[in-house]
Amino acid sequence: MIGNSNIYYFGDSKTQYNGTQPTRIANPSLRWETSEQTNFGIDMTTLGSSLSVTLDYYIKKTKDWLVTAPVPMLVGNSAPIINGGSVQNSGLEAEVSYRKEIGKLFLNVSVNGAFNKSEVLDIQNAEKRLQGGDGGFGQSGVIYAEVGTPMGVFYGIRTDGIFQTQDEINAYVGESGAKIQPNAVPGDIKFIDESGDGTISDADRVQIGSPFPDFTGGLNLGAESYGFDFNMFVYAALGQEIYSATRRYDMNGTNFTGDWLNRWTGPGTSNHYPRVTFVDNNLNQKTVSDFYIQDGSFIRLRNISLGYTLPKNVSGAIGLSRLRIYVAAENLYTITRYTGYDPEIGGGVFDNGIDRGIYPQARTVMTGLNVTF
Amino acid sequence: MKKSILYGIFFLAVMVAGSSCSKDFLELEPKTGQTEANYYKTEGDAFLAVTAVYDAYAVQNWQFAPTMADIWSDDAFCGGSDASDMSQWQDMESFKMEPENNSSSDLWNRCYSGIYRANLYLQKQEDIAWTTEGLKARHEAEVKFLRAYLYWDLVRHYGWVPIITEVFPNVEEYKNVPQSTPAEVFELIASDLLDAVAVLPVVLPSSEKGRISKGAVQALMARIYLYQTGMSAINELGLTAEQWTDGTTTINKAYIQSALDEVILSEAYSLIPSYADLFDWDNQNNAESVLEIQYSDKAKSGDWGGWNINGNFASVWYSVRNPVGDTTVFAGWSFSIPTWSLADEFEPGDPRKYVTLYDAEANMTNYNRAFMNTGYFNGKYMARAAYIGSGGDASHNFPRNHMDIRFADVLLMAAEVWLADNPGKAAGYYNRVRTRALGESAAKTSITLDDIYHERRVEFGGEGLRKWDLLRRGLTYTEQKINASFVVPAGITNAGDFANRNYKPNTFGMFPIPAGEIRNMNAGVLKQMVPAYIGL
Numbered sequence: 086m087i088g089n090s091n092i093y094y095f096g097d098s099k100t101q102y103n104g105t106q107p108t109r110i111a112n113p114s115l116r117w118e119t120s121e122q123t124n125f126g127i128d129m130t131t132l133g134s135s136l137s138v139t140l141d142y143y144i145k146k147t148k149d150w151l152v153t154a155p156v157p158m159l160v161g162n163s164a165p166i167i168n169g170g171s172v173q174n175s176g177l178e179a180e181v182s183y184r185k186e187i188g189k190l191f192l193n194v195s196v197n198g199a200f201n202k203s204e205v206l207d208i209q210n211a212e213k214r215l216q217g218g219d220g221g222f223g224q225s226g227v228i229y230a231e232v233g234t235p236m237g238v239f240y241g242i243r244t245d246g247i248f249q250t251q252d253e254i255n256a257y258v259g260e261s262g263a264k265i266q267p268n269a270v271p272g273d274i275k276f277i278d279e280s281g282d283g284t285i286s287d288a289d290r291v292q293i294g295s296p297f298p299d300f301t302g303g304l305n306l307g308a309e310s311y312g313f314d315f316n317m318f319v320y321a322a323l324g325q326e327i328y329s330a331t332r333r334y335d336m337n338g339t340n341f342t343g344d345w346l347n348r349w350t351g352p353g354t355s356n357h358y359p360r361v362t363f364v365d366n367n368l369n370q371k372t373v374s375d376f377y378i379q380d381g382s383f384i385r386l387r388n389i390s391l392g393y394t395l396p397k398n399v400s401g402a403i404g405l406s407r408l409r410i411y412v413a414a415e416n417l418y419t420i421t422r423y424t425g426y427d428p429e430i431g432g433g434v435f436d437n438g439i440d441r442g443i444y445p446q447a448r449t450v451m452t453g454l455n456v457t458f
Numbered sequence: 459m460k461k462s463i464l465y466g467i468f469f470l471a472v473m474v475a476g477s478s479c480s481k482d483f484l485e486l487e488p489k490t491g492q493t494e495a496n497y498y499k500t501e502g503d504a505f506l507a508v509t510a511v512y513d514a515y516a517v518q519n520w521q522f523a524p525t526m527a528d529i530w531s532d533d534a535f536c537g538g539s540d541a542s543d544m545s546q547w548q549d550m551e552s553f554k555m556e557p558e559n560n561s562s563s564d565l566w567n568r569c570y571s572g573i574y575r576a577n578l579y580l581q582k583q584e585d586i587a588w589t590t591e592g593l594k595a596r597h598e599a600e601v602k603f604l605r606a607y608l609y610w611d612l613v614r615h616y617g618w619v620p621i622i623t624e625v626f627p628n629v630e631e632y633k634n635v636p637q638s639t640p641a642e643v644f645e646l647i648a649s650d651l652l653d654a655v656a657v658l659p660v661v662l663p664s665s666e667k668g669r670i671s672k673g674a675v676q677a678l679m680a681r682i683y684l685y686q687t688g689m690s691a692i693n694e695l696g697l698t699a700e701q702w703t704d705g706t707t708t709i710n711k712a713y714i715q716s717a718l719d720e721v722i723l724s725e726a727y728s729l730i731p732s733y734a735d736l737f738d739w740d741n742q743n744n745a746e747s748v749l750e751i752q753y754s755d756k757a758k759s760g761d762w763g764g765w766n767i768n769g770n771f772a773s774v775w776y777s778v779r780n781p782v783g784d785t786t787v788f789a790g791w792s793f794s795i796p797t798w799s800l801a802d803e804f805e806p807g808d809p810r811k812y813v814t815l816y817d818a819e820a821n822m823t824n825y826n827r828a829f830m831n832t833g834y835f836n837g838k839y840m841a842r843a844a845y846i847g848s849g850g851d852a853s854h855n856f857p858r859n860h861m862d863i864r865f866a867d868v869l870l871m872a873a874e875v876w877l878a879d880n881p882g883k884a885a886g887y888y889n890r891v892r893t894r895a896l897g898e899s900a901a902k903t904s905i906t907l908d909d910i911y912h913e914r915r916v917e918f919g920g921e922g923l924r925k926w927d928l929l930r931r932g933l934t935y936t937e938q939k940i941n942a943s944f945v946v947p948a949g950i951t952n953a954g955d956f957a958n959r960n961y962k963p964n965t966f967g968m969f970p971i972p973a974g975e976i977r978n979m980n981a982g983v984l985k986q987m988v989p990a991y992i993g994l
Binding site: 089096102106107112156159160162216223224225284286337338365366368 | 979
């Protein structure tokens with residue numbers, strides 16, 4: 086498609102002309118993505134149809150995976166949509182539900198869970214590798230995929246705590262005996278020289294985390310009795326990581342979060358948070374590293390509600406066919422170790438799990454009255 | 459039994475029919491909008507495609523080359539709110555740029571975006587139904603000038619860059635384009651400029667101001683010639699003085715002498731009598747202007763991403779923080795702070811001094827004396843309250859053109875190239891610029907290169923030329939001048955802001971290749987070639 090936002094002005098009176106260019110690079114050889122899926126499943130119902138169990142094992146192969154993979158800037162326009170390669174997702178999904186009326190109590194419980202594994206089988210370029218997903222301002226290329234990895238994992242330099250003393254910096258040398266981090270001072274992050282070349286550079290980047298959960302699951306619990314109704318839904322996603330890109334890492338004068346009060350201020354004060362400085366010669370802040378990786382697992386109470394419906398004869402007496410009062414809450418409680426606003430990050434394909442200061446989901450508490458005339 | 463067989467055949471037929479038409483069913487042409495394949499048809503389409511190339515020439519995208527050049531040079535300090543504000547410029551100022559530097563990637567991105575638009579245009583111009591005599595040749599010449607300009611920005615900032623002169627059918631092909639040598643990039647620039655100079659008009663009517671004229675091509679050739687010749691002293695760059703050529707025509711000293719004489723004799727340009735009027739916001743595209751980057755508030759820009767800012771964003775970067783007592787000034791961010799060394803360069807009574815330098819101590823009751831404050835601000839381009847745009851974000855809409863090439867530069871470049879061969883002629887050109895500011899009594903009968911350098915510095919302060927003037931006189935000269943600019947005058951309270959700035963000669967004034975670009979190309983295709991960045 087042709088876009089017209091390349092504005093320039095000509096003439097003494099500066100007449101505006103909306104210059105045109107394609108909005109992105111075209112890809113005439115684009116093919117449809119195809120996928121084939123194999124499922125093995127069991128559906129079981131027992132105990133007088135009050136208990137049902139569903140098990141499903143699936144293998145889904147996606148070929149010619151459609152993706153907007155980053156291209157070098159020298160291409161000169163936004164990346165085309167390409168057939169990135171093939172990906173296999175496999176996993177096990179299970180659901181157990183129990184519905185039973187026990188006297189005046191009607192009970193409805195279901196638990197579901199899924200284990201998923203994603204693996205890139207092929208990438209259709211010479212490098213057999215895709216690179217993308219910017220981190221915080223000043224950080225580029227946080228996500229990559231290559232054959233054998235899930236489709237889009239975090240890619241950066243591993244860290245090994247904080248240099249407490251100059252002696253530790255002096256002792257951290259490569260094969261030549263030269264300091265691996267010559268610009269470091271005590272309080273700076275120690276980066277691991279994965280490539281063994283005696284310097285810290287892009288060559289030291291490795292997989293440092295994955296935005297994909299190992300397990301996702303939910304618990305739904307419902308009960309009704311004597312006019313009361315109760316319902317709750319708990320959702321869990323476990324085993325994924327978050328890349329915290331919540332600050333401008335090129336600008337050390339911007340505000341920090343409160344946890345930075347635990348920063349390094351002298352030997353022994355912190356082995357996690359580096360010193361805070363305007364002049365960051367060690368690139369503590371700008372380096373894409375596992376310092377920004379956090380456990381993103383969470384268990385969240387999505388919904389909970391409690392209601393009471395007046396007996397028909399009582400509501401009928403005041404001229405109503407039904408009257409229910411209730412109190413309900415959404416997003417009431419979350420168990421997580423993630424320190425950002427909200428561990429539910431999401432993101433597009435190849436841009437997953439990077440928290441660029443996502444607006445947190447609101448916690449909502451409602452009380453209400455349902456009246457039916 | 460028969461019935462079911464019939465049903466079976468019917469079902470099979472439907473399946474076959476269904477699968478045979480599925481391809482047409484899936485491949486659809488867009489019903490609205492235009493695509494790359496069907497857009498380029500009329501002369502109007504061609505003009506708008508050329509406009510997009512001009513846009514790449516003008517876009518500042520957080521990397522405006524003249525601003526960065528001044529910060530790097532001895533004319534301006536980085537400034538800003540604190541030592542980490544625009545760290546990409548602070549690192550430039552402190553000679554410690556690294557490959558993740560945002561300005562490095564923003565400038566690279568802007569240059570190649572424009573080169574793509576130019577290359578696409580040069581391919582698509584063949585699809586246009588041309589009816590106006592000479593129009594195709596003129597647009598092609600404009601686009602080649604702009605492509606040359608963008609490669610010139612690339613070669614002086616990165617040295618070794620991939621040369622791309624077409625739009626490849628497959629995006630993967632770009633990932634293998636190797637870096638060319640600086641000499642090869644200069645050769646392409648020469649070729650494009652020589653093509654352009656043969657075609658473009660000498661005089662532009664009022665409605666075409668902002669477009670490329672022949673004089674702009676000739677003046678840019680001179681600017682690049684002086685740089686190329688000067689930088690040939692640096693062995694690593696592999697350039698040869700007087701050997702800037704497209705393979706047929708050599709743009710050497712004799713070529714530039716006659717080209718500049720032609721511009722001067724064309725009488726298409728003249729010095730305007732008052733230096734202050736030159737930078738009057740209501741006097742843009744004046745008689746002295748050879749090429750201006752046009753900025754306006756008409757598009758009501760307001761996108762902080764940087765690509766769609768169509769006013770002069772630099773005006774806000776330059777202006778005073780929290781100004782009190784001078785309501786003509788629109789508050790800005792105090793970047794590119796003029797140095798004491800620049801202020802000291804002016805001779806007593808030179809009226810150019812306080813056009814170039816806005817003296818906040820003298821003109822304001824208070825302001826935020828932020829990082830690297832000297833009390834001076836860029837008086838030529840800083841934001842003015844009277845010119846706040848009519849919409850969008852005020853910072854993005856200052857209608858202040860940047861004077862890219864002006865006639866005084868043509869005269870002083872001509873003085874420089876004639877200095878050895880015809881000193882009298884050189885002095886004549888030089889005196890035209892000097893006496894405009896200082897009066898006839900200031901004329902000199904004989905001049906030296908140092909005289910020209912002094913005149914250039916006081917004439918063009920804050921216009922982004924100084925860095926390149928320094929470099930082309932050699933790395934030792936550059937080092938002396940830059941180190942001198944960091945000498946803090948006695949009694950300055952913020953002396954610490956200027957400490958620990960260690961000039962590094964082996965940057966050659968260049969930037970590292972962006973790290974993201976190295977990653978997104980095929981492995982090993984791009985390398986840091988500038989000595990200061992090898993191993994980063």
